[in-house]
Amino acid sequence: MQSHGKTVLKLAAVAVGMFGFAFALVPIYDLICEVTGLGGRTGDKVEISAGDLPVDTSRLVTVRFVTNTNEGMPWSFHSDARSMRVHPGETRQTDFIIENMSDRGITGQAIPSLVPILATDYFHKTECFCFTSQFLAAGESMRIPLLFTVDPDLPAHVQSLTLSYAYFEVPATT
Amino acid sequence: MSAIIHEHDDHHHGPAAGITRWLFTTNHKDIGTLYLWLSLIMFFVGGVMALLVRTELFQPGLQFMSPDFFNQMTTNHGLIMIFGAVMPAFVGLANWMVPMMIGAPDMALPRLNNLSFWILPFAFMMMISTLFMEAGGPNFGWTFYAPLSTTYAPDTVTFFVFAVHMMGASSIMGAINIIVTILNMRAPGMTLMRMPLFIWTWLITAYLLLAVMPVLAGAVTMVLFDVHFGTSFFNAGGGGDPVMFQHIFWFFGHPEVYILILPAFGIISQIIPTFARKPLFGYQSMVYAVASIAILSFIVWAHHMFTVGMPIAGQLFFMYTTMLIAVPTGVKVFNWIATMWRGSMTFETPMLFSIAFVVLFTIGGFSGLMLAITPADFQYHDTYFVVAHFHYVLVPGAVFAIIAGVYYWLPKWCGHMYDETLGKLHFWLSFIGVNITFFPQHFSGLAGMPRRIPDYALQFADFNMLSSIGSYIFGFSQLLFLFIVVKAIRGGIAAGERTWDGAHGLEWTLPSPPPYHSFTHPPRVTEAEAHS
Numbered sequence A: 001m002q003s004h005g006k007t008v009l010k011l012a013a014v015a016v017g018m019f020g021f022a023f024a025l026v027p028i029y030d031l032i033c034e035v036t037g038l039g040g041r042t043g044d045k046v047e048i049s050a051g052d053l054p055v056d057t058s059r060l061v062t063v064r065f066v067t068n069t070n071e072g073m074p075w076s077f078h079s080d081a082r083s084m085r086v087h088p089g090e091t092r093q094t095d096f097i098i099e100n101m102s103d104r105g106i107t108g109q110a111i112p113s114l115v116p117i118l119a120t121d122y123f124h125k126t127e128c129f130c131f132t133s134q135f136l137a138a139g140e141s142m143r144i145p146l147l148f149t150v151d152p153d154l155p156a157h158v159q160s161l162t163l164s165y166a167y168f169e170v171p172a173t174t
Numbered sequence B: 001m002s003a004i005i006h007e008h009d010d011h012h013h014g015p016a017a018g019i020t021r022w023l024f025t026t027n028h029k030d031i032g033t034l035y036l037w038l039s040l041i042m043f044f045v046g047g048v049m050a051l052l053v054r055t056e057l058f059q060p061g062l063q064f065m066s067p068d069f070f071n072q073m074t075t076n077h078g079l080i081m082i083f084g085a086v087m088p089a090f091v092g093l094a095n096w097m098v099p100m101m102i103g104a105p106d107m108a109l110p111r112l113n114n115l116s117f118w119i120l121p122f123a124f125m126m127m128i129s130t131l132f133m134e135a136g137g138p139n140f141g142w143t144f145y146a147p148l149s150t151t152y153a154p155d156t157v158t159f160f161v162f163a164v165h166m167m168g169a170s171s172i173m174g175a176i177n178i179i180v181t182i183l184n185m186r187a188p189g190m191t192l193m194r195m196p197l198f199i200w201t202w203l204i205t206a207y208l209l210l211a212v213m214p215v216l217a218g219a220v221t222m223v224l225f226d227v228h229f230g231t232s233f234f235n236a237g238g239g240g241d242p243v244m245f246q247h248i249f250w251f252f253g254h255p256e257v258y259i260l261i262l263p264a265f266g267i268i269s270q271i272i273p274t275f276a277r278k279p280l281f282g283y284q285s286m287v288y289a290v291a292s293i294a295i296l297s298f299i300v301w302a303h304h305m306f307t308v309g310m311p312i313a314g315q316l317f318f319m320y321t322t323m324l325i326a327v328p329t330g331v332k333v334f335n336w337i338a339t340m341w342r343g344s345m346t347f348e349t350p351m352l353f354s355i356a357f358v359v360l361f362t363i364g365g366f367s368g369l370m371l372a373i374t375p376a377d378f379q380y381h382d383t384y385f386v387v388a389h390f391h392y393v394l395v396p397g398a399v400f401a402i403i404a405g406v407y408y409w410l411p412k413w414c415g416h417m418y419d420e421t422l423g424k425l426h427f428w429l430s431f432i433g434v435n436i437t438f439f440p441q442h443f444s445g446l447a448g449m450p451r452r453i454p455d456y457a458l459q460f461a462d463f464n465m466l467s468s469i470g471s472y473i474f475g476f477s478q479l480l481f482l483f484i485v486v487k488a489i490r491g492g493i494a495a496g497e498r499t500w501d502g503a504h505g506l507e508w509t510l511p512s513p514p515p516y517h518s519f520t521h522p523p524r525v526t527e528a529e530a531h532s
Helices: A004-036 A117-122 B002-013 B028-056 B067-102 B110-132 B157-184 B197-228 B242-259 B262-276 B283-299 B312-324 B326-340 B349-372 B374-380 B384-414 B420-446 B458-490
Strands: A061-069 A075-079 A083-086 A091-100 A106-115 A123-128 A134-136 A141-150 A160-169
Touching: A004 B157, A004 B197, A004 B242, A061 A075, A061 A091, A061 A141, A075 A160, A083 A091, A091 A134, A106 A117, A106 A123, A117 A123, A134 A141, B028 B067, B028 B110, B028 B384, B028 B458, B067 B110, B067 B157, B067 B197, B067 B262, B067 B384, B110 B157, B157 B197, B197 B242, B197 B262, B197 B283, B242 B283, B262 B283, B262 B326, B262 B349, B262 B384, B283 B312, B283 B326, B312 B326, B312 B349, B312 B374, B326 B349, B349 B374, B349 B384, B349 B420, B384 B420, B384 B458, B420 B458
Parallel strands: A061 A160
Antiparallel strands: A061 A083, A075 A091, A091 A141, A106 A134, A106 A160, A123 A141
């Protein structure tokens, strides 16, 4: 008969390790989403100056914009353009308008999502309001810009992209 | 001095008197009994909830309860049946049978054993008590998807979280105990490949428990943090992701469904050879099949969430790995049938339940294969087809196996035969009831009836009424089971050492009922005995 203590210790270590693994899944999940574009993640700010990418004038890609606010978020949120026709490689700008309809100051955070998922690697944002959160006082409104470039390497069969933003209320930290 | 020695002797030869026997017991047979009774009580509590659900669904429209209470009933039915009925029943059977089947005097860690049982009743009391609170009990489904369990949860979600923590702690301690017992306390000659299949399946199940119950604990902890401490694990507004909840949950959840079925495979693999009077066909392939199923269970979790949005490569991966599980499962079903092939079969109650298990579990397995087909799953997802599938593998699967195991070993435990006529009546009522309940749900599901709704469109009315009638037959016939068990405990024909003439294994070399402390001198096991 072996000593039970040693076996118990090893097994308990497995249990503790798996509890830790559950929390390790959080960064692992983030990493997988960044790599694969799972969940329509579009990646962080990209530095592109004019002329960095060749402009492909032979084709036009439609970029549609969808604006949402999360349930119970008392903001109105609209885009200037419902959709734009862009040449891959050119940098374009469009503005969004947010307005706080409530009588209290609220910090909001926009979360982007892009479909089709396989296009997430080919959509670059050089400036986006979603990189930071916005604070609006009661009744205040604000124009917020988005600068983006569609990569000329975008697979030819993708003719339109849909970029969706959802505004969430950031809980006040004390 | 001599008085003290005498008292010491008493302690080792029989149970203590009164309630303290049960509160402070470290005896594997007592703890096994406690687990089994808790499981039976929880089976009836969860069963009443199921009958309330079926009563509301008897006709379209809202008749008896609010939609919120309906949700509490479906949620608690699932949680109680999984964590309160099936899992404790398996642990109870393990407590009773593992030491007796491997020739050990007791479990390796008797005090831990006592603790892992006694936190369970409190966990369930805590969870069930929320049903009587103003905010109501958990109503977010047994899968407690965020944000239903975070942003939109009733205030009582904290009770649920801690109840799950306690159930998890109990399962982890139980699993450690079982692994240590099996690895360290086998009788001389009982090599790993001579162990009965029930021991093998439990050893592998215990490893699964050890690996995934902590992940469940992590998931509920994150829910707790999101609800109370302002974190955003599952809140997109704070940088989290509700879909991540589903990934973490099902990383636990899929191995969990094998935790609910592997010990059942073990029980069936003990019973069929006994009543076919032939050794189990393909012992080694049975062991490897169980191990393969366990390993595969860790890489298939996302087949529960095909519809949340996943790259095509991911969908294909999870589809093919899921289908791969049908191979070892098919090996097992084949081996059970081959064991019965040209055997001298008799059809006592445990055998009837076991044959029904093989047939009906296979039906559940086939509907599982249908659900594994990703493009088809988009239609079946969250419909009654899924409800029919998992009830076929859990009720005539896990629950029938447990009932079969109880009929098989009850004469050994209490020394009396159960009433065979009533046992057969119980079987036929259960068999007919279960099929009337769950078979029509395949059709209502394929026709598009969604899960977890208290009211439904008119065209599903006939299937639902049939299903409800079946559930009453199945539900109330379980009272007969309670009666049969109590009757056998109170008296009956003496069972004898080897209750069944085709039974083999160490547990059948002990008297019925076995002494309070058995195998204090380990037996010696030979190859011929192990595989006869």
